[in-house]
Amino acid sequence: MGHRVIQWSTGNVGFHSLRHIVRHPDLELVGVHAHSRDKVGRDAASLCGLPGETGVVATDDVDALLALDADVVVYTTKGETRPHEVVPELERILRAGKNVVSTAMIFLIYPPHADPKLREPLEKACHEGGTTLYVNGIDPGFSGDALPLTALQLADRVDELRVQELVDYSTYQDPEFTGVSFGFGRGADYTPPLARPGVLRFSWGGMVAMLADALGVQLDEVRESFERSYASEPFVTPMMRVPAGGCDAVRFQLEGMVGGRPLIVTEHVNRLRDEAAPDWPRPPAGRPGVHRCIVTGSPGVQLECFVTGEDGDHNTGGVQATAMRVINSIPAVCAHAPGLVSTLDLPTMPSRNLRRG
Ligand SMILES: NC(=O)c1ccc[n+]([C@@H]2O[C@H](COP(=O)([O-])OP(=O)(O)OC[C@H]3O[C@@H](n4cnc5c(N)ncnc54)[C@H](OP(=O)(O)O)[C@@H]3O)[C@@H](O)[C@H]2O)c1
Incomplete structure (x- = not known):
């Protein structure tokens, strides 16, 4: 088994991110964060429209999630309208030793360009936790x-x-x-x-x-x-x-x-x-x-x-591609030295999830 993953939120992007993670041969879903009350306590499969059960139940207990043995958080919470909540939450995750690949906070696509008020606390958390943060998507990304x-x-x-x-x-x-x-x-x-x-x-x-x-x-x-x-x-x-x-x-x-x-x-x-x-x-x-x-x-x-989604729609394709852009980066981000990184810091990150047979 490859990387152990926590999915953080299941909105537009997170729904598809979770679907890809659950079905991915190199990823193991170990936790799901839910903010919405009606999602807490539900099995991950039901939150992303897949049949059966994964055995992983969504929770809003951040301490319990951060106590899990996980390599990386796929962070797809709505970010740009809530930086005062999102930056401290990301700091907490990074300080707890979890790498983060995120579609949220598009301001951090290229960290040298980002407002120091956003960048500096996150850099500090990365160094304290020995972790790496990468933000990307399809556009910007x-x-x-x-x-x-x-x-x-x-x-x-x-x-x-x-x-x-x-x-x-x-x-x-x-x-x-x-x-x-x-x-x-x-x-x-x-x-x-x-x-x-x-x-x-x-x-x-x-x-x-x-x-x-x-x-x-x-x-x-x-x-x-x-x-x-x-x-x-x-x-x-x-x-x-x-x-x-x-x-x-x-x-x-x-x-x-x-x-x-x-x-x-x-x-x-x-x-x-x-x-x-x-x-x-x-x-x-x-x-x-x-x-x-x-x-x-x-x-x-x-x-x-x-891009074309699994339902044939181009906007679904864009949302799936946004999720996959950060999911495919997981091996490179987890192997990277601590800090905030951009695409310029990472190798090319192709999907290796090949159809076999
Ligand atoms: N670069 C790109 O190409 C690209 C493309 C699309 C999206 N994005 C970015 O990706 C992020 C997610 O987009 P989305 O369309 O998936 O967003 P969304 O569906 O509007 O929201 C995602 C999730 O955010 C959580 N949330 C919403 N309001 C909250 C609040 N007040 N407090 C705590 N959590 C809250 C909810 O989590 P629960 O599910 O846990 O309830 C919700 O499902 C955004 O920041 C967006 O800008 C980037």
Whole structure:
């Protein structure tokens, strides 16, 4: 048996994370944390839609979980809106000798870029506990590190490096967080959290800073932009009902500027229906979403990534991929020296869960 794992929370990402862990031949589930009262006391299998029982029951007893013999916590709690609770909880886990791979706290994707108020207590806890923390996902995460770092291996002169997430979010059933923070369904009088100055830089800026360091370049500044389009008539999606005048698509970008022009750009276009914002970039025909990296230069390089979930949906695929990005990192993170790490510190981390027979 490989690594002993505690799954922390079973929301959108955690549901799929737990499903992958329970079925993974190299991982042993030893504990599950549940915050929601109705999840406490339930077997892990029932929390992730699998048949039978695992014998591992969800608990909100943090001391009992930290007393378990476990190598790593897969941490998928809602993080960004609750840093004052999440940072102390992560400190406690790391100090107790458990490594952490996390999809939460996207501010820590590239620790050198993170606010010292977040980074420093966690670094201290890692050193006290002899543990390592890695935060990643699909975007921010894979699309802004593995994808461009791979494309750059084929490039010579780089004029612009652009990372895009062009994804229809209509089937992403996360109206409370993604819906609210992007402003979907709301009118122009509502200012969503992501539109506030500095929030994009804080959230996705780690990707841009990491790529600047990988390219060995000092950015003069990082510019933010945030635009919305609005529905002319009401419509209904699995995520939400959008009224006439409600936001049906969002486009935002961060531009890492050098010498007065953008060198490193991360761009999102997220629609709630295909016909929204027809002039904005879109995925290839027939595809509901793409993570794309474009190196403009010589030679030009373009890589595209499409994910599909076990139910055939691209948003499920994105959530599963987010979970797997950190689950696949477990061997590398557990073998790493204590501290906060980024993708630049780790080897490539392929899945080794092969279908046999
Ligand atoms: N980088 C990427 O590509 C990417 C993609 C998707 C998500 N993420 C990040 O991954 C994290 C999880 O996302 P998600 O969509 O799975 O989140 P979610 O479903 O909204 O919430 C996850 C869990 O957080 C716990 N929780 C919620 N409110 C809480 C509170 N007030 N106190 C304690 N626990 C609370 C609940 O745990 P219980 O299940 O125990 O009740 C909930 O199920 C987020 O931080 C998100 O930003 C990153």
